Amino acid sequence: MGYDAIVIGSGIGGSVAAAVLAREGMRTLLLEKNNRTGGVCSYYEKRGFRVDIGTHMFSRGARGPLARLTRRVGGPRIEFLQTRDLARVVGFGGTLDVPRDKWRLPAFAASAIRQLELSPRDVRDAARFLHDVVRFDEARLPEVDRLTMWDFVTGYTENPRLVGLFGFLLGLYFILPLDQVSAGEGIWCFRRMVREGGLSYPRGGAFAVPSSFLSAARARGAEVLTKKRVTRIETHHGAVRAVVCSDGSSYEAPAVVSTTSLKDLVERLVGPDAFPPDYATRVRGLGGSMVAVQAKVALRRPLVKAGALVGANAAGLSLADVGLSDLDAMYDHVRSGRLAPITPIYAPVPTNFDPALAPGGAQLITACAVAPTTDIALEDSPKRWTENLLVALRALIPGFDDELLWVDTFTTQAVENWTGKVHAPAVSTGQTPDQVGNRRPPVHTPVRGLYAAGCGAGGRGVGTELAAASGEEVADRIVQDLVNGILSRR
Ligand SMILES: Cc1cc2nc3c(=O)[nH]c(=O)nc-3n(C[C@H](O)[C@H](O)[C@H](O)COP(=O)(O)OP(=O)(O)OC[C@H]3O[C@@H](n4cnc5c(N)ncnc54)[C@H](O)[C@@H]3O)c2cc1C
16 A cells, blocks of 8 residues: 555654644554554553553643644543642652642742742742743743743842752753753743643543544554564655665655654664755754653552652752752763762652552552763663662652552663663753754755654654644644645655
């Protein structure tokens, strides 16, 4: 059978692209190297638990692009769920529960002011920062895309506890230190999350998201093949021709979308010589985000009430003592492959949203701690990085050892093996000032019929939503290229 489009990868980027292409009447083939679809939003099963491969919450949930796209492609509805406390911020001797309901915000603010020991001036600065971000005029985003979030936040306050809190939360979105995150991207993501109040997690686990798009794609005739590792994309006279898989099979289509990183696409799958030199040089210079070591923790009974635990374990450091230099040091350590004295933690609790993900009232926590990508030599062994994460969890979750059923840990190499993105960045084209807005690599490439999507090109937003936006963008671009005669169907 002939195809109009081939999509490589079944993560959120690839599954959205395939669903939209199929919805637009394109004969679509999706090739996935793993034995299970879903990319970093896939899952495994263990002793009655259904465990996410990655560590996810969805920043805009039912009000964001994922829900809108399921409607566009006619996929099964994704039921985004919220907990009463969206997150518990822990560490440095303080505890803050971030409420879902707006009416509880004054009590939250009072508790934050007390615990962070904020002066009236600090409170004014924080209020001004939050007000300006939430009301930011999006037409002015290009002005702040080139600033870092560090520059932006410190323009309001230099109180290290506030900078730390904002920096930590915004750094989480992008898995980058505050001094590398684009302020425009941070503002765009934060204001939408706050205005839309959508931070949530789907019934059935993170896999419910790509699964909905893949169902929609199949329902429109798309073919989805697993255990198909693409090893080469062939081009001819400046146009894409075919993709070749490790089992020797090959498939032809006028349009090929890759959701591996843009670097992998250009340097490994196609080869840089097929591109104009300035494009190949730009792609070679693209930087990814950091990544994380992970722990999947199964507890006999619930020990955490909020939707996620977010915070840091820092032996001997109290909230009142923490300084900007401590935060700097934390990221400097990670950047140079050393375990930092402060371990930042991000730990969604899937069973607090959907108890059916675990048997008999047990609790599943999917935790991670930021770690360098695999190209950075580790001073401490990968095992010490995962052990350090467990030390932090023990410190932050009282009763952890008493209730522990089992724990699985994952190094950064495991992430690389699963996603296929060389060096395992969580976001393969990181959202730094020179890689967002009009400087983000577009979804089309100089090779006719060759496109990139997922977290490597196009889109805007937090992780999964960035990948979804990019998947939609690429599919629309292909349809438009067909209409404009840039591509022709076989
Ligand atoms: C630890 C961690 C925590 C994160 N936390 C969040 C969060 O809380 N919220 C959020 O929104 N985002 C989060 N993200 C980011 C988010 O997961 C990604 O940005 C997004 O899911 C990427 O989607 P994708 O489609 O680009 O790639 P992926 O999901 O990685 O999918 C790529 C797919 O392509 C396949 N593939 C690769 N190479 C080939 C090949 N040669 N042949 C065939 N198939 C191939 C892979 O097997 C994979 O299935 C996190 C990421 C990580 C790693």
